[in-house]
Amino acid sequence: MGAIGGDELVQWDKMAGPEAVNGGGGGVGRMDRIQVLVRLRPLSEKEVARGEPVEWECINDTTVMFRSTFPDRPTAPTAYTFDRVFHSDCSTKEVYEEGVREVVLSVVSGINSSIFAYGQTSSGKTYTMTGVTEYTVADIYDYINKHEERAFVLKFSAIEIYNEVVRDLLSAENTPLRLWDDAEKGTYVENLTEVVLRDWNHLKGLISVCEAQRRTGETFLNEKSSRSHQILRLTVESSAREFLGKDKSTTLVASANFVDLAGSERASQALSAGTRLKEGCHINRSLLALGTVIRKLSMGSNAHIPYRDSKLTRILQPSLGGNARTAIICTLSPATSHIEQSRNTLLFGSCAKEVVTNAQVNVVMSDKALVKHLQKEVARLESELRQPASNSSLEALVKEKDNQIRKMEKEIKELKSQRDLAQSRLQNLLQTVGDHPKHSGSGKRSARSPPSIGMPPSISRDDSSQISHDDSDLYKEVRCIETSGTGGNEQLDMSAGESSSPQGSNMNSSLCGNGSNTSVNSRHSRLLGESPITLEQHLENIRRPFATVGRDLGSSTRNSSGSRILGRSRSCRSLTGTTMFDGMEVDDDTPLHRSLVGFPGGPEGNHRRGSALNNDVESETLSRAGSIVSTKTNGACDAEFTGIGEFVAELKEMAQVHYQKQYGGQVQNCLIIIK
Numbered sequence: 001m002g003a004i005g006g007d008e009l010v011q012w013d014k015m016a017g018p019e020a021v022n023g024g025g026g027g028v029g030r031m032d033r034i035q036v037l038v039r040l041r042p043l044s045e046k047e048v049a050r051g052e053p054v055e056w057e058c059i060n061d062t063t064v065m066f067r068s069t070f071p072d073r074p075t076a077p078t079a080y081t082f083d084r085v086f087h088s089d090c091s092t093k094e095v096y097e098e099g100v101r102e103v104v105l106s107v108v109s110g111i112n113s114s115i116f117a118y119g120q121t122s123s124g125k126t127y128t129m130t131g132v133t134e135y136t137v138a139d140i141y142d143y144i145n146k147h148e149e150r151a152f153v154l155k156f157s158a159i160e161i162y163n164e165v166v167r168d169l170l171s172a173e174n175t176p177l178r179l180w181d182d183a184e185k186g187t188y189v190e191n192l193t194e195v196v197l198r199d200w201n202h203l204k205g206l207i208s209v210c211e212a213q214r215r216t217g218e219t220f221l222n223e224k225s226s227r228s229h230q231i232l233r234l235t236v237e238s239s240a241r242e243f244l245g246k247d248k249s250t251t252l253v254a255s256a257n258f259v260d261l262a263g264s265e266r267a268s269q270a271l272s273a274g275t276r277l278k279e280g281c282h283i284n285r286s287l288l289a290l291g292t293v294i295r296k297l298s299m300g301s302n303a304h305i306p307y308r309d310s311k312l313t314r315i316l317q318p319s320l321g322g323n324a325r326t327a328i329i330c331t332l333s334p335a336t337s338h339i340e341q342s343r344n345t346l347l348f349g350s351c352a353k354e355v356v357t358n359a360q361v362n363v364v365m366s367d368k369a370l371v372k373h374l375q376k377e378v379a380r381l382e383s384e385l386r387q388p389a390s391n392s393s394l395e396a397l398v399k400e401k402d403n404q405i406r407k408m409e410k411e412i413k414e415l416k417s418q419r420d421l422a423q424s425r426l427q428n429l430l431q432t433v434g435d436h437p438k439h440s441g442s443g444k445r446s447a448r449s450p451p452s453i454g455m456p457p458s459i460s461r462d463d464s465s466q467i468s469h470d471d472s473d474l475y476k477e478v479r480c481i482e483t484s485g486t487g488g489n490e491q492l493d494m495s496a497g498e499s500s501s502p503q504g505s506n507m508n509s510s511l512c513g514n515g516s517n518t519s520v521n522s523r524h525s526r527l528l529g530e531s532p533i534t535l536e537q538h539l540e541n542i543r544r545p546f547a548t549v550g551r552d553l554g555s556s557t558r559n560s561s562g563s564r565i566l567g568r569s570r571s572c573r574s575l576t577g578t579t580m581f582d583g584m585e586v587d588d589d590t591p592l593h594r595s596l597v598g599f600p601g602g603p604e605g606n607h608r609r610g611s612a613l614n615n616d617v618e619s620e621t622l623s624r625a626g627s628i629v630s631t632k633t634n635g636a637c638d639a640e641f642t643g644i645g646e647f648v649a650e651l652k653e654m655a656q657v658h659y660q661k662q663y664g665g666q667v668q669n670c671l672i673i674i675k
């Protein structure tokens, strides 16, 4: 069996007529809400005898209202709206024709249908369902008689679920039946009797058998209370006579379920005990499971629906949110004594009307027709696959990409402005540092030339063989200060050149005693023929531009968010390994060594300074001259140079000691040349 939709369904709808199928179906079936009807019965003789007033009133065709007749109870009326409500004077025929007919007769068009009666005990379920079943069967036979072009086969089966046991009502044996799950058929009852109907009278006779077989019992509330859920199933198969036995033959197959549920009851009200009490427990439990399924279905979520919690819900699964059109008739007693039960029934109905089913036309095809149908379906799916994605999904994709592009453009813009800012700061710094030779008295270096700090002023740019290494480092350093992120281990650098110490050791500074011709080799001074500057002059030359740089950095190295943009340069790191102290052989007793130990950049001080900087990266930046320039205050900058001054003094002292050891004379002056 399969389902048809689209053209085939429209064709079939035309054939079946509008009275058979309400509306067309789509390729994936027909989404339909469960129809919920309410039927009020008249007061029973007992209720009248007790003098119970009528508490419920149907104020129109769709609304039933609770009006308390007791002055001591809350009088605010409560209204409940459903697809249709029927007051106590309405006949079952009206209920059928105005609320049920349209749904149940879908069965002749190949669409499953289910009619439930739900309500408390003695509210009129069996009374209503008996009439509805009769009217339906009468209409089906009427339909069959009017459609001679089709060949119909009607089958009938009936079960009851009594104390959670499934029984075949058409079988004399009282054997419990098992439920099975099948991928195609869904849940079905094993070995269930299915009778092919000869005619309407045949069916009437079978329904009488079922009534006789069904478990009933007398309770305080109902002389003939149904103690089981009863499901009568009428299956209608139909085929066009002209195609019978031919390849094109297709058969529509659908079932109509007539479900007369056992009524919920309160043991206290029904005064049940023993067997009745046990029955009542099973009834209430299975009704609770049904209520849970309906409630979960009504929420429309994809949550797990506990169909398997009871046999009732397992069997009725297709009728509850599945492949069926469904109507539920909620039966009410209007009596005061049943107010709470009536309210519960209406709440169940309110949930049920939110449940959506997906009814389809069920078709059985001959093999050849099935192959043809499947080929058509494959072709349709292939063409769908070949088509590009739908416009809406493409639009969404384009929109998303546009957003990404806009975001990236914004980022590029920001990066460009950051780059421009960095470049302008670099220019400023270069200009500031490039002015340095003026301070040292040279004035020959252009403003754009990168400075060679500590270099004798007469060394020209053309002497690239000697200064290129320093220059490149300076460039790197300035560039990194502007562009790299916050750095850490600032290092002291006083020289990056080769050693020219008298001993040929790897010292990066040259120490010169200042006698007439007693200076220790100073390659630069000799080569250039210029008077080398003293260490103090050199220090002063260094201090001035860096004091300026310090001021400049202090005002310019904070970005808008307050974070530092200055960072540790790569060149700084590269210089770390070639500080003048590396590889220097020093006597532990020399002043220089003592100085180095405590001086930033010395063997230990270097390390200590690095870790200190790590803890306060924001507060400091690296000076090319080997000191740390604080960007907080220029005073701090000066303090660093004062430290260098002290260091130089000690350096001199050490040079003297060294000179005495080496040459046995007094050093009158000392010159340190730093490349």
Ligand SMILES: Nc1ncnc2c1ncn2[C@@H]1O[C@H](COP(=O)(O)OP(=O)(O)OP(=O)(O)O)[C@@H](O)[C@H]1O
Pocket (backbone or CB within 6 Å): 040, 041, 042, 044, 088, 119, 120, 121, 122, 123, 124, 125, 126, 127, 128, 222, 224, 225, 226, 227, 261, 262, 263, 264, 331
């Ligand atoms: N609409 C009605 N008009 C007149 N009498 C009714 C109506 N509905 C029910 N009755 C009567 O009320 C009594 C109880 O009805 P019924 O047995 O159908 O209730 P029920 O809901 O099936 O109860 P239970 O759940 O106990 O089987 C019956 O005598 C029935 O004839």
